[in-house]
């Protein structure tokens with residue numbers, strides 16, 4: 167019963183947590199902010215991606231991704247996406263890539279399921295050993311692999327996420343104690359690239375708490391503090407999600423939006439966020455004024471948000487109800503232009519198991535065990551294509 171319950175909770179938490187969305191502010195463009203600010207979402211910190219569902223990462227002119235292969239093993243691949251097959255990321259001579267000795271194999275028991283990040287010439291995955299999660303650094307050609315520091319005690323449902331900023335990595339457990347009934351402390355840890363020393367930079371104590379959806383924007387680490395509780399008997403759930411940010415400069419964290427924020431995006435002085443059940447707001451940090459640009463409705467009660475310099479992408483997470491944890495609807499990504507005119511609804515299919523968003527070139531999702539993409543150039547018409 168406990169396992170089932172936790173699995174159920176994990177599914178819901180992933181659904182709740184993930185929600186990314188879109189949005190930006192018309193003012194950003196009207197105010198002639200520089201192109202580099204507008205492009206914030208597609209810098210090397212890769213803030214346009216969904217931090218907590220990260221089975222694919224841009225790097226080295228292509229993309230590194232993980233895949234559950236037919237033999238039940240998870241492997242690392244590299245691809246340039248179009249018109250080619252992914253290459254197994256293993257530099258061992260004469261390796262058949264079939265055993266756990268293969269450099270590309272990330273056994274699901276030992277590595278956090280499918281998670282891979284890329285930053286400054288290295289891949290990072292989460293390695294689990296004896297109940298502890300380690301930050302594992304992998305050479306970009308797959309040749310070397312090294313656990314560089316311990317991060318968190320982990321059980322099988324823990325899910326460590328990473329955010330990169332300058333010479334540091336920030337780590338947190340996006341499932342945390344969500345769904346739990348006790349008070350637990352959740353932490354954000356900072357890891358220095360180089361000597362890989364670890365320190366705790368933020369702590370939150372709450373019942374059923376988790377830190378989710380963190381990203382790097384303009385001198386701050388933004389993140390959502392969630393308190394998630396579930397009533398198994400009535401199948402109803404309660405999720406409280408508030409937006410915070412941590413100032414890299416002075417080390418102080420503050421609450422930014424005291425509403426139910428499912429996701430957000432930051433463009434210069436403008437914050438775009440989705441208030442669950444209400445809609446998408448554009449908030450100006452300078453004037454502290456905000457406008458409701460997209461109204462929530464039955465098809466989009468919560469949203470995950472991404473922005474690629476041209477369009478906003480809102481993922482409805484397939485959530486059909488704010489309270490009924492089991493209620494599901496079609497998972498759709500809504501594409502908006504910079505003035506929040508809806509320009510396309512992209513059906514993710516009934517087999518969609520995750521939305522990664524992407525960069526300025528591609529939009530990525532997962533259908534069952536396969537990553538699919540749409541080329542952004544053809545965003546108005548293209549259909550999903552499977553990575554080969």
Ligand SMILES: [Zn+2]
Nearest residue numbers: 256261263268
């Ligand atoms: Zn191999």
